[in-house]
Amino acid sequence: MNRYVGRLAVGLAAGSMAATGIGVGAASASNAHRAVAHRTQSVTITFWDDNGGPRTPLYEHLIPIFERQNPGIKVKYVGIPDTSVLEKYDTAIQGGSPPDIAAIPGGDLSAIIAQNALISLNKYYQNSKIYGQILPTLLKPTQAISPNGKTLYALPFSGVPATLWCNLNILRPAGVTCPTTWNAFFTDAVKLTNANKGIYGFTMRGAAGATTQLIDEMISYAGLERFFQPNGKTSLQSPRVLQFLQKFVGLYKKATSAADVDNSYLQMVAEFDSNKVGMMLHNLGSYASNVAAVGGKQNLVGEPDPAGPFNHGRVTMAAPGLDTYGIFKASKHQAQAWKFEQFLLGAEANGYWNKNVGQLPANKNVLKQAWVHQQQPVGALLAALSSKNTYAVSLPNYLPQYGAIQNNSDPLWQEVMTGQITPAQWLDQLCSALDQAQSLWTHGHK
Amino acid sequence: MSAITAPAVRGMGGSGWTQFRGRLNSARLHLFVPLTLYLLFTIVPFYWMVVFAFRPTTSNHPYPWPITLANFKEVWNVLGFGTFFENSMLVGVGVLIGLNVICAMAGYALARFKFAGRSALILILLCTQFVPGVMLLIPLFVIFRHLGLIDNLFALIIADIVFQLPLTSLLMSGFIRNVPVELEEAAMVDGCSRVRAFLSVTLPLLRPAFVAIGSFAFIGSWNNFLFALMFMSSQNHFTLPVGLDYTIGEFSVNFGALAAGGLIAAVPVVVIFAFVQKYLVQGLTFGAVKG
Numbered sequence: 001m002n003r004y005v006g007r008l009a010v011g012l013a014a015g016s017m018a019a020t021g022i023g024v025g026a027a028s029a030s031n032a033h034r035a036v037a038h039r040t041q042s043v044t045i046t047f048w049d050d051n052g053g054p055r056t057p058l059y060e061h062l063i064p065i066f067e068r069q070n071p072g073i074k075v076k077y078v079g080i081p082d083t084s085v086l087e088k089y090d091t092a093i094q095g096g097s098p099p100d101i102a103a104i105p106g107g108d109l110s111a112i113i114a115q116n117a118l119i120s121l122n123k124y125y126q127n128s129k130i131y132g133q134i135l136p137t138l139l140k141p142t143q144a145i146s147p148n149g150k151t152l153y154a155l156p157f158s159g160v161p162a163t164l165w166c167n168l169n170i171l172r173p174a175g176v177t178c179p180t181t182w183n184a185f186f187t188d189a190v191k192l193t194n195a196n197k198g199i200y201g202f203t204m205r206g207a208a209g210a211t212t213q214l215i216d217e218m219i220s221y222a223g224l225e226r227f228f229q230p231n232g233k234t235s236l237q238s239p240r241v242l243q244f245l246q247k248f249v250g251l252y253k254k255a256t257s258a259a260d261v262d263n264s265y266l267q268m269v270a271e272f273d274s275n276k277v278g279m280m281l282h283n284l285g286s287y288a289s290n291v292a293a294v295g296g297k298q299n300l301v302g303e304p305d306p307a308g309p310f311n312h313g314r315v316t317m318a319a320p321g322l323d324t325y326g327i328f329k330a331s332k333h334q335a336q337a338w339k340f341e342q343f344l345l346g347a348e349a350n351g352y353w354n355k356n357v358g359q360l361p362a363n364k365n366v367l368k369q370a371w372v373h374q375q376q377p378v379g380a381l382l383a384a385l386s387s388k389n390t391y392a393v394s395l396p397n398y399l400p401q402y403g404a405i406q407n408n409s410d411p412l413w414q415e416v417m418t419g420q421i422t423p424a425q426w427l428d429q430l431c432s433a434l435d436q437a438q439s440l441w442t443h444g445h446k
Numbered sequence: 447m448s449a450i451t452a453p454a455v456r457g458m459g460g461s462g463w464t465q466f467r468g469r470l471n472s473a474r475l476h477l478f479v480p481l482t483l484y485l486l487f488t489i490v491p492f493y494w495m496v497v498f499a500f501r502p503t504t505s506n507h508p509y510p511w512p513i514t515l516a517n518f519k520e521v522w523n524v525l526g527f528g529t530f531f532e533n534s535m536l537v538g539v540g541v542l543i544g545l546n547v548i549c550a551m552a553g554y555a556l557a558r559f560k561f562a563g564r565s566a567l568i569l570i571l572l573c574t575q576f577v578p579g580v581m582l583l584i585p586l587f588v589i590f591r592h593l594g595l596i597d598n599l600f601a602l603i604i605a606d607i608v609f610q611l612p613l614t615s616l617l618m619s620g621f622i623r624n625v626p627v628e629l630e631e632a633a634m635v636d637g638c639s640r641v642r643a644f645l646s647v648t649l650p651l652l653r654p655a656f657v658a659i660g661s662f663a664f665i666g667s668w669n670n671f672l673f674a675l676m677f678m679s680s681q682n683h684f685t686l687p688v689g690l691d692y693t694i695g696e697f698s699v700n701f702g703a704l705a706a707g708g709l710i711a712a713v714p715v716v717v718i719f720a721f722v723q724k725y726l727v728q729g730l731t732f733g734a735v736k737g
Binding site: 046050051052053054055056057076077078079080081082083084087088091092094095096097099105160265266269270274275282283285286288289292293295 | 587596676697701
C-alpha cells in the first residue's frame with residue numbers, strides 16, 4: 001500500500017510539473033498567427049530598443065510613420081531597460097532567439113560582434129539612399145570597432161560626446177562663466193564652492209563609470225592625439241596625464257562633496273540636478289534631465305571638455321560615445337530590418353529622435369535643421385567636432401576587454417580619492433591592462 | 447493657592463513620569479533604543495520614496511509638498527505599470543498556487559516515506575540552492591524556446607516554481623513531520639485512503655505552513671527581475687521589476703517615477719505581510735519545539 005501511494009505521489013508530482021507546461025498551446029497559437037501573417041504577405045520584425053522607458057515614446061511616434069510608408073512590414077517594439085542591455089542581448093544570442101534589429105550601445109558593440117551575431121551592413125549602406133549621409137565623425141569609430149576595422153556591423157544614429165555642464169544658477173551669482181580651459185576649470189571649481197551653504201563647484205564621478213569619464217578628460221587635458229602609440233603602448237602613460245590626475249583628485253572635498261566617492265552617473269547627475277553644484281563632466285546624454293532640473297535652457301550651458309595647457313591651440317577630445325543600430329544574423333527578415341534601419345537613419349527620423357533626446361544626430365542632413373543650432377550644447381559640441389582645429393581621438397572600443405578594464409579600474413579610483421593609492425599607481429595599473437589587451441588583440445589579428 | 451495646586455500637579459506628573467521611567471528602566475530600554483534606531487533606518491528610505499513619489503520634480507522640499515499625482519499617472523499610463531502590475535500578480539498567484547501544491551506532495555513524500563536514495567535526494571535538493579539562477583539562464587532559455595514558452599508568462603511561473611521548490615519542499619517536509627502520523631493512521635483505520643487522510647486531517651493543520659511558504663513564493667516571484675527580463679520579449683509581458691528599471695535611463699533617472707513605481711510595487715507586499723504575519727510567525731516556528 002505504502003509503495004503504491006508513494007508511486008502515486010511521485011506520479012502526481014510529475015503530472016503537476018507537466019501540467020504547468022500548458023503554455024505550450026500558446027506556441028501553436030503563435031504559429032497560426034504567423035501563418036495568417038504569411039498569407040497576407042505582411043512581415044513582422046522585432047526591434048529592441050536599448051533604452052526602453054525614456055525613449056519609448058519616440059519610437060512609438062516613429063514606428064507608425066514607418067509602417068504607413070511600408071504597408072507590408074510591421075514593427076514589434078520591445079524596450080529593454082538600459083541597466084541590463086548586454087545581458088539581455090547575450091542571453092538572446094546564445095539562446096538562439098535574438099531580435100531582427102536592435103539599438104546597440106557603442107560600448108557593447110564589440111562584445112556582440114565577437115559572438116558573430118551581426119551581419120555586415122557595408123553593402124546595404126553603399127546601395128542605400130542614405131549612403132554618404134552619416135557623419136564620418138561617428139561612422140569611422142563605428143567601423144573601427146570591427147576586427148578588420150572596415151566592416152560596418154552597425155551604423156551609428158547618435159553621438160554622445162564628453163560635455164562640461166555648467167549650471168548658471170550657481171555660476172552667475174559668482175560672476176563665473178563656463179570655463180573653456182582646464183586651468184580656469186580648476187580655479188572656478190574652488191571659487192564656486194561654499195561648503196557651509198552646501199554649494200559645490202563640481203561633482204566628481206567616484207564610483208561606476210569613473211574611468212570611462214577620466215579617459216575622456218585625460219585625453220583632453222594632455223592633448224593626446226592617439227590612444228595607442230605605434231609601439232602598442234598607450235599614450236595615457238604620460239607625465240601630462242599624471243599632472244592632470246593629481247590636480248583633478250585635488251578637487252575632491254575641496255570643490256566637491258565628500259559623498260562624491262560613491263557617485264556613479266546616477267548620483268552625479270542627481271547631485272548636479274539638485275541645483276547645488278556648479279559644474280559636472282558627463283556627456284551630452286544628460287541634456288534633457290539637466291534642462292528640466294535647472295529650470296530651462298537659459299540656465300544651462302554645455303561645452304566640450306576644456307582645452308588643455310599642452311594643446312598649442314588645438315582641441316583634442318575623445319571621439320563621441322556611440323548609439324548604433326545592428327541587424328542580427330539569425331533574422332529571417334534582414335531586408336525588411338534594413339528598410340527600418342534606413343528609415344531610422346534618414347534625416348526626418350534621425351532628426352526627430354536626436355532633437356528630443358538632445359544628442360548629436362548622425363545624419364549630415366539633420367545639421368541643416370533649425371533645432372541643432374537652437375540647442376546650445378548640441379550646437380557647441382557639433383561645432384567643436386566639425387572644427388579643423390579639433391582632433392577627435394578614437395577610443396579602443398574594439399578591444400573585447402576594454403569595458404572590463406574600465407570597470408576594474410573604477411574601485412581603484414575610489415582608493416585614489418580616499419588616499420589609499422596614488423594617482424601614479426592607478427595610472428600604472430590602467431596603462432598596463434590596456435597595453436596587455438592591445439598586445440593580445442594585435443597578435444590575434446596578425 | 448500654589449501650596450494646594452502644586453503638590454497635586456507634581457503628584458500627578460511625578461507619578462506618571464515615575465511610572466514611565468520605571469517601565470523604561472525595567473528591561474525595556476535595551477529593547478526600545480535599538481528597535482527605534484532600526485525602525486528609523488527602515489522608515490527613512492520609505493519616507494524619501496513617499497516624498498519623491500508625491501512631490502513635483504522641481505520641488506526640493508523635504509516633505510511631499512505641493513502634492514502631485516503626476517508621477518503615478520506617468521508610471522501607470524505612460525510606462526505601462528498597469529500591465530506590469532497585472533503580469534506580476536498573475537505570475538505571483540500562479541507561483542503561489544503551483545508551488546504550494548507541488549511542495550505539499552514533495553514534502554509529504556519526504557516526510558512520510560522511506561525510500562532508497564532519500565538522504566541523497568535531500569542532499570541534492572539542498573545543493574541546488576548553491577546554484578545561482580544566472581548560471582541556468584541560457585539552458586533554461588533554450589528549453590523554454592523549444593517548448594515555445596519564450597515570451598509566455600508560464601515560463602516565469604515554471605522557472606520560479608522550479609527555483610523555489612527544493613527549499614520549500616524541505617520546509618514543508620519539516621512541517622508535515624511535526625503533524626503526528628497517528629492522526630492519519632486513525633483516519634485510515636476509520637476507512638480513509640491515505641490521500642483522503644492527508645487531505646482531511648493533515649492538510650488543515652498545515653495552514654500556517656502554506657501561508658509561510660505561499661508568502662515567500664509570492665514575494666520571491668514578485669521581485670524576480672532576472673527571469674522576467676530574460677524570458678519575456680514583449681513589452682506587454684514584462685513584470686513590475688522590469689518596469690521599475692524603465693525609469694533609469696542611460697544618462698538620466700526619473701526619480702519621481704522611480705519612487706512612484708517603487709511604492710506601487712511595495713504596497714501589495716506590505717499588505718500581504720500585514721495580513722499574514724500572524725500565520726507567518728506561526729508557520730516559521732511551527733514544530734520548533736517538538737513535545
